Amino acid sequence: MPTFLKSAAAAIAIAASALSLSAQQARRAPQVESPVVNPDGTVTFNYRNDSASDVKVDVQFAGRHDMKRDENGVWTVTLGPAQPDMYPYCFIVDGISVMDPLNPDWFPNEGFKNSIVDIRGSEPLIHSARNVPHGSVDYVTYWSQTLGLFANAIVYTPAGYDANRDRHYPVFYLISGTTDTEEVYFKVGRVNFILDNLIADGLAKEMIVVLPYGNPSKYYPAGTDLRGKGDLFSEDLVNDLMPFVEKNYRTINDRDHRAIGGFSRGGNQALSNGLRNLDKFSWLCSYSSFTTMDLPAYDDPDINSLLHLFWLGVGTDDFLYADAKDYMDFLDSKGIKNIKVFTDDKFGHTWMNAKYFLDQSLRLLFQ
């Protein structure tokens, strides 16, 4: 049965091609990879497109740059060097923004579609997967009575959680920004590796981290009338997600062992939920946040004893910097103790800064 054997051999060859470079070398078309992080810290972006007339790359360490078509028909440009970090980028193909089709690392988002280039450098970074005990990241599905549906969240448990069956842990609710999904503090913010590293180095307490989905109105079909439904996020958080977490994970269930924080819109949700629920939370973190000054807590005479931490970080280049400064002045004018951290780089309202703020503030939680 020659036909039979031939087709089998072809199938084996195709299956093997993903696994061996010797098979790849037999391909006639030149192999294209993208992005390529070069030893000098520059990054080469490659994109094959035979019909486009204009291709640019827009990358958060360098801005927007033209790509040029090489002799193989591949659009290419080398940019940088850049400081080791994870940078979002996209290609702009005849005006249309697209992910890098050759890169499986993307930025989970409901609006823009960016890929991520990971410049690792020679030394491990705070978000690198170092050779330390690693926690687990659980994608969970919980019934939300508030929303009337099964909702998504992600829960980080530290290394040793399964082995130490009688231990209970403090818990940090950590909320992503506008148009982000619940995955962003994992896939882009790398809270798991940051915390693995800090715990291994004795710089942070072991804790559980919960990543809620910040925009539950998007669970509903387009056109659903949600008027009169109230603040879906906050009601779900307090009445559904927190009880789910406390039932299914070994959390310490008192205000001294609950923190809440977030980035951008998520920072606003953290501030408002934390300050409206001082019976539940005592550690607050605001990262590059939209702020809110219309809450009774600011006039609570006990607020300084109720809050173990009120941590605020913002980049001086952030479009929210002026607002953040006003808010810090407001807190100071009220005599509310807070910690202010600024980054002084060009990475204003980005996840490069969000990771830095997370690293810095995780060191203080529950200490």
Next chain:
Amino acid sequence: MPTFLKSAAAAIAIAASALSLSAQQARRAPQVESPVVNPDGTVTFNYRNDSASDVKVDVQFAGRHDMKRDENGVWTVTLGPAQPDMYPYCFIVDGISVMDPLNPDWFPNEGFKNSIVDIRGSEPLIHSARNVPHGSVDYVTYWSQTLGLFANAIVYTPAGYDANRDRHYPVFYLISGTTDTEEVYFKVGRVNFILDNLIADGLAKEMIVVLPYGNPSKYYPAGTDLRGKGDLFSEDLVNDLMPFVEKNYRTINDRDHRAIGGFSRGGNQALSNGLRNLDKFSWLCSYSSFTTMDLPAYDDPDINSLLHLFWLGVGTDDFLYADAKDYMDFLDSKGIKNIKVFTDDKFGHTWMNAKYFLDQSLRLLFQ
């Protein structure tokens, strides 16, 4: 301080806009949503692009169709009705394939970039999040001595796993296809919800499912010389991932309680690893697979007593159908017992069929 109060009010309004339709209604530009699943099972795709001259949608239930620009400048088309299921699709904008920027549900992949439209229908489907106990999906990081790096995998544990601390479970290694990442059997294959539903209905055994990453050569920087490194996937699976799973999860560690299966290239990896390691596996599932006939196991006189299940599924419309039939004939000619399942629809080599095969075969594992 009027400026100060104004900026605060603006910030609150922006933050609130994501949460309330009343704020959305104040926006001047018409709200665009995509995709919109209509009550009759048709789907409306919308895409805003003022500079494109030609926009199409390519969706796996209907193929490729032109979109038309409406009076608001939104490219739109309504297709279907389609049978309730999850369908990959992309927009083709002046010849360039892009994800739907308004849809956060995507197909994790190293090559193409597709979004997913979820047509839920009026009755729950086998992959729906029903009101049953839900298992947990853990993203894990393990040290791979074979690869010399920390590798990724995903582990499903069934509902009750944490509560039943002395129970041990059988384990199913389940591998995605070419250019898929380890996430595909979770995000597209929905193995978690399928198994939650089958277990709740008493139709499947409780088990742990491990989703390896099928293409570990992609872990290395472009240009890394991997010649002479052997079969990285198989060596990592047996020497690194399996020991990690067996150390960190309560698996039953004998051949009677280990299954292996996969889709397309992953099915090939499942067949070859299962049949080369009959001391480790006794349940085999091949879903729309590339096949392999060059293994000593086919001539093992004990193979029928060693294998508790040899399950093969393929669509009659699959480009691998002829190969699969040849392979089935080959097994029959060797007297190797197997179960053959065919789908007779237009969804040949797709994840609509992959989910069906998973559902059917999970009912038989470890029974």
